[in-house]
Amino acid sequence: MHIAVCIKQVPDTKNVRIDPDTHTLVRQGVESIVNPFDLFAVEAALRLKDAKGAKITVITMGPPQAGEALRDVMSRGVDEAVLLSDRAFAGSDTWATSTTLAAAIRKMGDVDLILCGKQAIDGDTAQVGPEMATLLDIPYATFVKAIDILDTNHLKVARQTDEGAEVWKIPTPCLLTVIKEVGEPRLPSLRHKMRAKKAQIPTWGIADLGLEPESVGLSGSFTQVVRVFSPPVRDDRVILEGSVSEQVEQLYKLLKEAKVPGI
């Protein structure tokens, strides 16, 4: 089985501030990390590999520095990596990103399973996975918490929804976006770290992917970010205190006063 994991390098949001004047992210001095949800996708791939054997290739679209994110996950046991990097990709929205990633999957040819995190912590759209599956015309499942291999061309996956868990039988090739329940991401090992450090990571640009300039980057994007702003701070909040039962009492009273239906 060949598993492709799509990851994104993101600013470490634990340390991110928004500039109050320009409303943009203050990126200075902010470390880049692998999108935490993508580490669950990597872990899910590694667990399938541990159990049944697989080749895992990780791909990311980003500037050359994003190669660091690829080496990070290689140091956890991923076999190979591909960096999709080209000036033409700059300014991509989720559609242009999906177009580029899907082209890379097509070029790889033999991918049986694509794994993504449920969303990226910087954009929070959760769109790239499903869009990619649509472009590749393969089935997909989102918010997956468990994956089992049923037979050579079917997986059994459990999805977490607001209503409860759903268990699906899904044919391969397919795409899954995963949530943290798939398992805690492992740390690197020294052997893999040494291998990752030395690895030659191929970079594929627009020509390698056979894409037209109009379909990628800013020109291939349906959406553009016009303005970013911090929502105004709300000061009408009440913080309840006391024991749990006291808080419940107070909450009930407040909800009643607010005439919430059903209370």
Added chain:
Amino acid sequence: MDYFLTEEQKMIQELAYQIAKEKIRPVKGELDEGEEFPWEIMKVLAQSDLFGLYIPEEFGGMGGGIFENCLAIEQLARECIGIATSFAASGLGAYPILLHGSTELKQEYLPQIASGERLAAFGLTESGAGSDVSGIQTTAVKDGNHYVLNGTKQWITNGGESEIYSVLAITDRTKGPRGATFFVLEKGDPGFSFGKKEKKLGIRASATRELVFQDCRIHKDRIIGREGTGFIAAMKTFDKSRPGIAALGVGLSQGALDISAEYARKRVQFGKPIISFQAIQHKLADMATKTEASRALVYSTARYMDTEPSDSSKVAAMCKLFAGDVAMQVSTEAVQILGGYGYMQDYPVEKMMRDAKILQIYEGTNEIQRNIIGQEVNKEYGRKKDTFF
């Protein structure tokens, strides 16, 4: 300070510190409080390849030496030397096999220890034999192709948790210093059981137990080296392992310094951060200087020892002595800098101070280290032709 580490050595440091920060920091307090063996962390360390740093590649290790092992131990020790001791003690248990074992013994046990699949331990101390190793009473009597062990080892780190034990027993009392032999014992060998787990002042996440042998019969293939080489093997093992104990001290000192310096910059009294008081600054200056000095000594000793020199006992003892004493001093000062907060369990330095004390006791007390260094100095100067008088 830049110690001109290789790419690979930097990776070891980075990886070990990542484990310390992400995995050890969140659980160390709980494990200490509950006196709970850190199995989860041992699994992470196993998966990270760090258990095999000093073991040759042909036996499943990473092919490094004492220095690489010290680098990893130091980083783990910045967070918790209870956990780091459990890690390091497996190395102590492995060394007799690595140094003196037959190829078969090495092939059998070293790959399991290198992968972290099984932990090792070292059984020497007995109730009547602490500093004076020659006082051991545990016997191994030959019976055809077997040996029968009887006796009790006490305070064995990883006792009950490890599956592989290097145990020293008397094989022929009449032969004195040539009368003891190391054997490999396995958890589950008939006649081999464990005493209760000790309650301790510090390193409470590490397990310390008795090993009890009652007519424990093992095949003679379990001998490490030749019969009668046990005391020499013990001394050689300590030479190899003492820099690792010193590295525990370096890491602990660094951890205590890091917390104290940050605290002193933030804690305001008399309208100023306490770091602006000279008394506090001088404490921090001494702590930083001693920590760096012990690191420099440990690194140079470990590097030197990896060249297999003949005079390793003295330098191994020096770094264990120095880094252990420094860790005790630095962690005590850390508590002082944090004042009442330092004394409280909600802050991490009281544990460091409790933990540091063991570094002056196990693997030979610091008095014994001074004895070794003193004897070596005496011998060295006895050989000198140059004279001042």
